Amino acid sequence: MNTQTPPKALNDPKRKRVVPVEELESITIRFAGDSGDGVQLTGGQFTTTTAFAGNDLSTFPDFPAEIRAPVGTLPGVSGFQIHFSSKDVLTPGDAPQVLVAFNPAALKANIKDLEKGGTLVVNTDAFTVGNFKKANIAANPLEDGSLSGYRVIEIPMTSLTDTALAGMGLSPNQVQRCKNFFALGVMYWLYERPMESTSAWIRHKFAKNPTLVEANLKALEAGWSYAETTEIFARTYRVLKAPIAPGRYRNITGNEAAALGLVAAAKLSEHTLFYGSYPITPASDILHALSKLKSFRVKTFQAEDEIAAVASAIGASFVGHLGITGTSGPGVALKAEAIGLAVMTELPLVIVNVQRGGPSTGLPTKTEQADLFQAVFGRNGECPVAVLAAATPGDCFMMAIEACRWAMKYRHPVMLLTDGYLANGSEPWKIPNVADLPKIAVSHDPGVPAAEFKPFARDPKTMARPWVVPGTPGYEHRIGGIEKANLTGNVSYDPDNHELMCRLRAEKVAGMVQDIPPSKVNGPDKAKVLVVGWGSTYGAITTAVGQLQKEGKSVASLHIRHMNPLPPDLGEIFKRYERVVVAEMNLGQLETILRAKFLIPTVGLHKMKGQPFKVSEIKAKVEAVLAGKE
Amino acid sequence: MTATPAPVKLERKDFVSDQIVRWCPGCGDYAILASMQKLMPTLGIAKENVVFVSGIGCSSRFPYYMNTYGFHTIHGRAPAFATGMKLANPNLQVWLVTGDGDGLSIGGNHLLHALRRNIDVKILLFNNRIYGLTKGQYSPTSEKGKVTKSSPAGTLDRPIVPLRFALAAEATFVARTVDTDVQHMGMVLERAAKHKGSAFVEIYQNCIVFNDGAFADVENRDTRDDFALKLEHGKPLIFGKARDKGFRMKGHEPELVTFEPGKPPSDLIVHDEKAGAQYAYMLTQIEPPEFPAVPVGVFRTVEEASYDELSEAQLAAAKKPGGDDLAKLLAGPETWEVK
Known part of the structure; x- marks a missing residue:
């Protein structure tokens, strides 16, 4: 890190004071507040702005299953974490260096994750006795010394927003909603983010209500000006542009990418896409995205239940459409018999399983990878289904195309596994050139008289x-x-x-x-440890192994995207490593399959917290194995 | 949309598949199959545009015996498969064959939703008031107290009346016929075939092995004219071999009246198949043991846009030049260039 005064080019004409700038390689920020507070919206705006600023980034929205749990309580806390950098970013960051807490409950639920010495920005207006009670907090944490290890920035966001919007005739409720943009304004100042993209978004979003356009823009500006003038921050932070491959980019979540992949596959195969689905978290966004695409002749059918959803897709497939159903684990359980019918009748069918915490209802909004056994084995009889797994939000696009291509080529069900983390997490995505996407040749010609x-x-x-x-x-x-x-x-x-x-x-x-390409090992051909993963753990594993390699450790990683059948070269690869560590967000499902198939000893790293792996957790495991402790 | 006409004149044998029919000797299903194979060539639809779909049960073997496209699916779910087929290709004429167990027990949910959506599928529910393929357990239409293999002390369930279920789902075509009355069955099936939207037909079907004589009064040639109240649009409700019995309203209930043949009272109910569902529901209450009669025929038929038709209309309305530009879709609303 080095501190410097801002170079001329970055000098904002609005700036009234000369503020030192600290250059950082990367930073992780978490916004936290009530689920009705607009935390996801705030995070989304910060993400778009950060992408436009040229950083690489990864995000992790984390919200409760209840739409609006009682205001101010712990179950109602919603969070959005963004990790952005001047280098390649593969994970949303282990621990935030900055926590923006909109109320005491958000502080209580998230403070344990904040790095020691990190920055805590709080809305002091929400730190009231009433809110302490709702969050079950005995004393004001801003006064009891419990936050002494952090740099605490106290901002009365609600009252400042109220002052800024005085005379506009807004209700207290409307003012309350504008405070998110005040907070964004503060953060944009602090991290030298341009405000144009959020301003444009506000103008578009509230186009029908000019008062709200004005109010939100005012709140955004007020936040920026507050940070500029009050000297609560001694410096701003700069994260330089990342060396990203040239091209045109957009932000994309896994669910968006999966939906686009399905549409692309329909186009590439010159088939009509039929998507039968029943609303279920965290898969519903795929249904929402596809239902808007009638101009592509995409047919969506919101069925009466999960079974009807898959049945309608199989029916559509029987008469020549690309039949797809999307759901999460509990839905796959209900669809099992129908998937067996598609295996028996050998019809194309794609099942998208956006995994969530199980069993039963489990953790609907949290991520997990515990449906691998269900995907590979979960039906009556000898009932093999092809299973693919996407590694990143953007990868959901290519894997969705691949799932459709396999289903139509082999006339067989293919299950695509993603998960809640991929579904809602986002990353910058290089927009593919349509002409470069491989055509999918499908014939309905009987071929014989x-x-x-x-x-x-x-x-x-x-x-x-x-x-x-x-x-x-x-x-x-x-x-x-x-x-x-x-x-x-x-x-x-x-x-x-x-x-x-x-x-x-x-x-x-x-x-x-x-149809499976040769596996690519990340790292040396031979080493002491090979870390094997699948699905959404790709970012954490690759980052951890990259860091270990830089530290001179003998380690490589391998990420599997074809879960059934498995890549044919795995056995040969495993032989070249002394130990194989299988990291997955379940109790060892891939590990069990690999042990059974390749008769190799493995070390399992399992996590069942509804949260993705931290880089540090994977590093710690590998270090323990290298040290002979496991 | 309607199915394209057959290019050549078809005959009954064109609709007979090469598979050996494997129902029990004397099963009512044979007569239904024969009626369907007889009806098909008269509809003027090319047989490649006809699909028979079914679930599980004796009735659900039906598609194997029709030389059309066919799909024998899983228990209770046939309406959902049929819905997918019809949405995918509205040009197909889709028939669904189900039974009282398949359609009303395990598949009750799907049947409800197919009917309330008014998807253009012709649904034939063979009702024999018993589970046949699993060898004789009670079904949702079995009479209360029925002793079967799974109810040695008699059933506790109140039976469901299939037509009431269909009417409650606002089905746009609701009819009933009997497997032994081939002429009547042919008429009802033809009207179902020509209905646009969900057509629901209950067929009283005799299971000779596990529930013989379930509908004996209305099935037997000797007694059926005395019991079958044949509904005809615009005609009074008169039945009986001697045409000497009829129904009129007493308050909100149907009342049986007998009269001198040829001299019916003027206040007999005149059948109106376009009337509200509550009228048809009232007709379903005419049944033994309260009354010595069972109405058969078309209870209700009304015109409403079918689900598949509405779906196609939405797709047509959304069509616009460049509306399927994949590159534009992939780019989304916000992009940036990295140089």
């Missing part, structure tokens, strides 16, 4: 059966969930045929390895 047509004859390379759809004259045929006779697809109870069909279906899924 009607008299020779066999609905369960197979393509020699893919083992896929013909996808001949209703409306094709002369090829009328029936399919169903009773075991099919090989080739004809007629009902068959023949013992040898059943075994043959079970083996054929398994062989078809196993053969999908032909």
Whole structure:
């Protein structure tokens, strides 16, 4: 870190005083307040502005399942964390260096995560006896010395906002809502963020109400001016632009990326997208996004339940659409029988499972990776399903395309695993060039004259059966969930045929390895430790291993995106490392599969807190293994 | 939308599949299958545009025997599969075959929602008041107190009347027929085929093995004319071999009246299939043991936009030049350039 006065170019004409600037490589900020406080909105605005400023970033929204738990209470606390940097960013940061707490409950719930010596910005107007009571706090933490380890910035945000908006005729409630923009103004000053993007957003959002446009812009400006004039901050902080690959970027969440991937796959395959879904956290945003895309002829169907959702998708697939259903773990449980039907009838089907904490209702808004067993094994009978897993929010796009391509190529269900962290977390995403996306060739041509047509004859390379759809004259045929006779697809109870069909279906899924690219190890070809992960742990594992490598440790990492079938080169890779550590947000599901398949000893790193891994947790585990303690 | 017409004249045999029919000898399903195969060529629809969908149960084997496209799905969920099919291709004529267990027990939820959405699917519910394929347990339509394998002391459940369920779901076509009356069944099936929207037809079907004679009075050739009250739009409710019985309203209840043949009283109820659902609901209350009669025919048929039609209309309204520009969609509302 070095302190300097701002160079001329960054001098804002509005600045009235010369403030020293401290340059930081990266910073992690957490906004926390009531779930009705607009914390997610504040975080979202800070994110867009930060992306425009040229930093790499990663975000982690963390909110309660209740829409609005009682105001001021601990269960009502909502948080939004952003990590931005002048370097490559893969995680939303282990611990915030700055905590913005809008009320005492938010302070109480989050203070334990704030780095020692970190900055705490509080809205003192909310620090009232009444609010202490709601948050079950005995004494005012601003006065009892408990915050002595932090740099506390006390700002009466509500009353300052009220003063700034005096005479506009706003209700106290409206003023209260504007205080988020006051806080944003303060933070924009402190981190030298431009305010244009938020100003534009306010103008657009409240276009129908000019008073609210004016009020929110005023609050934003007032916050900035307050920080500028009051000298509560001795310096500003600068995070230089990150060396990001050239191109056009946008921010994207995993759910947005998944929805776009599904639409892209429909376009690339020249098929109509049919999305049958039942609202469920944290997957509903995919339904919301797709339901707006009628101009793409995307058909969305909000079904009466999870079973109807998958059934409608299978029905649509039977008649030639790209049938997709999206849900979370409890929904997948309900869909299991229908997924089995799609396996039996060998129809394309994509199931998007945005995993959340389980079992049962579990932790609806929190993240977890404990549906891997359910995805791979969770059906009656020998019922193999292809399973893919996205690694980052942006990766949800390519993996959604891949899931659709596999489903249509092999005429088989494919489950795409994402999770709550990927779904709601965001990152800058280099917008792909449509012309570069690979076309998906799909044919409904029976390939043979009607008299020779066999609905369960197979393509020699893919083992896929013909996808001949209703409306094709002369090829009328029936399919169903009773075991099919090989080739004809007629009902068959023949013992040898059943075994043959079970083996054929398994062989078809196993053969999908032909579509898996060679695995890429991050680090040396041989080392003491290989950290294996899958899904949303990619950022934390890659960052941790990168840091360990810089420290000279003998460690590499491998991230698996194809969960079933597994990449064919894993066995050979595992042999080159002395120890294999499997890090996952469950109690060892991938680890169990790897042990069974490759007969290797592994060390498991498991986390079940509804929160993503911290980089430090992975480093600590690897260091323990390297030190021979595990 | 309507299905495209058949290019060549089809015959009954064109709709017979090559599979051996595996219902029990004497099962009522045979007559229903024969009626359907007879009706199909008269509808003028190419057979490749017809899909039969079913769930699980004896009735649900139906698609295997029709030489059209067919999908034998899972227990109770056929309405959801059919909904996906019809939304995907409104040009198809979709038939759904279900039973009292499949449709009203495990699948009650899906049936309710298919009917209230008015998706253009023709739903045939074969009601035999018993579980046949699982060998004789009571069903949601079994009469209270029925002794079966799973209810040795008699059932405690109050039975559901399928037509009341359909009417409560605001179904736009509600009818009932009987497997032994081939002519009547053909008429009802044809009207269902021509209805736009969800058509719900309950077919009294005799399970000769596990519940023989469940509807004996209205099934048997000797007695059925005395019991079957054949509904005809605009005609008074008169029945009986001698045409000497009818119904009129007494307060809010139907009342049986007998009269000299040819001289019906002037206050008999005149059937109106376009009337509100409450009228049709009242008709469903005419049943044994309260009355020696069972109405059959079309209880209610009204015109309303079908779900698939509305879905297509929304898609058409959203269509605009450049509306499917993928590059624009991927870029989203806010982007920035890194150089």
